[in-house]
Amino acid sequence: MEREILLSGIGGQGVQLAARSLAQAAMREGRRVLMFGTYGGMMRGGDTDATVVIGEDSLMTPPVVDRVWGVIAMHHLSWPAVSEKLRSDGFLLLNDKVFQAENSHPGPCLSIGATAIATEAEMPQAGSMVALGAFAAATNIVRLETLLDIAEEVLPSYRSQFAEGNRKAMQLGHDAVSGSICEAWGVAEAVS
Amino acid sequence: MSAELLEGSEALAKAMISAGCRFFAGYPMTPFTEVLEGMAEHLPEVGGTCVNAESELEAVGMAWGAAAGGARAATGSVGQGLSLMQESIAEMCFARLPLVVLNMARGQGDYFQATRGGGHGDYRTIALAPADLTEAVSLIQQAFYFADKFRNPVLFMGDYYLAHVIEAVDIGPVDFEALPDKDWLLDGSTSGSGTARIISPLMPVKRNAEVFVEYGDYLETSGDKIAAIENGMEPLFESGHCEDADYVVVSYGTPARIIRYAVDQLRSEGVRVGFFRPISLWPFPSAALTEATRTAKAVGVYELNAGQMVDDVRLSLRDKVVESIGGISFDDSGFGIAPELTPARVEARIREEMANLSNEVDA
Known part of the structure; x- marks a missing residue:
């Protein structure tokens, strides 16, 4: 089974870091991963996205995917293209208040004020990490403990002072979701 | 060695180092820049040298010198930068020097450049093109092996996708069959002897050598070398x-x-x-x-x-x-x-x- 997750937002680098964290955590849990981000020559405020593919065996999926199982939409800027890729039964996590587009996704959906939660915790840049924590709680795609574990190693050494804040952001996002909404791997435990 | 989650460009750099590459020179140009950055970061850790050259011309020239000294050497660019290197790549074929040249291409417009070449004279370069990162980290090591085996530059074709995809890959060394010693390298041991070794696109030995090879005969052996690669290597x-x-x-x-x-x-x-x-x-x-x-x-x-x-x-x-x-x-x-x-x-x-x-x- 392969799960494709598309994270979409506007630059900075929060979306890319959240994607990298998801990939690193999935690898730590013994799965195969592939990640491809596009941010090209985008300036701050331009659209940015990253796709993470997670599976049990060798991944055949190319880095460019048409159909995704899950979406984290931090902003509506590229929503038309993103919504086209989301499977109708796929899981959508929206960044409430910031995301302003019309959403007619028929599948499971969770709207959570990720940026608002991060801002309240005085880390307004950490919205994507809040969303990732919430996404993990809603899907069990990776365990929260694994995300907290890898928070430092995904950062360049000169940014390691942000690991603690990112851990807190993921924890807050996780705590904001009362339980699983759309299981990524069925009821089975993560592979070891 | 176990798998590591790496961005393609860094994985390529680490795989080249695993293959024994100890000299790298290049001039930044996306998506080759990212490989250069990877080499700049990791090559010094193993005692190697990475140079951000003034331009692609100097980069290939430096790599030529390092290869003549016996180091496993590589350079690269995108197709645009490789255009500047064509003369040296052709001359290195005639001088029988191994070199790995990365083309982290922008699109696939450089197929003719890679397979026909834009340099002068009768030469060919092996050109290898991986489809994904897992294959790439082993194929780039094979590129060094082919370069040494045939004493010929080898092109390695990547692109933006390969440079930027993040995958868990094993970048440990890959074993290939043993290669003969580089008895041709310029290590200074024959200097001042009157019969010092020479590496030149024009001749394999100096004029005062016991057995001199005339220029025409040497050019003819360049053609033999093309056949030797075709006969000595199964196409992949x-x-x-x-x-x-x-x-x-x-x-x-x-x-x-x-x-x-x-x-x-x-x-x-x-x-x-x-x-x-x-x-x-x-x-x-x-x-x-x-x-x-x-x-x-x-x-x-x-x-x-x-x-x-x-x-x-x-x-x-x-x-x-x-x-x-x-x-x-x-x-x-x-x-x-x-x-x-x-x-x-x-x-x-x-x-x-x-x-x-x-x-x-x-x-």
């Missing part, structure tokens, strides 16, 4: 679903990974389509392609250019219908990201071609 390829295929799609590099995926999807629906992927663009796997297309009524070549590799496919398959089904596809970044390169569009393109095929048969 991958094929799938070709037995009983009505239609075979030929593609290389990243697009081939998408073709492979699309063909798998079509096969699962019972469509009789196969794929063929040259891994060595030169020598081109003509015999294997002939075998793989035995049952095919037509062959499509999918490449992100106006039609270059299609020439080699036609040369290999003289009595088949061979058509170019790719095309130029660029987004505005200029880095070689191709909007047309998605599994759905590729799949639709193959279906369209195969529909024509059955129409022709029906008619």
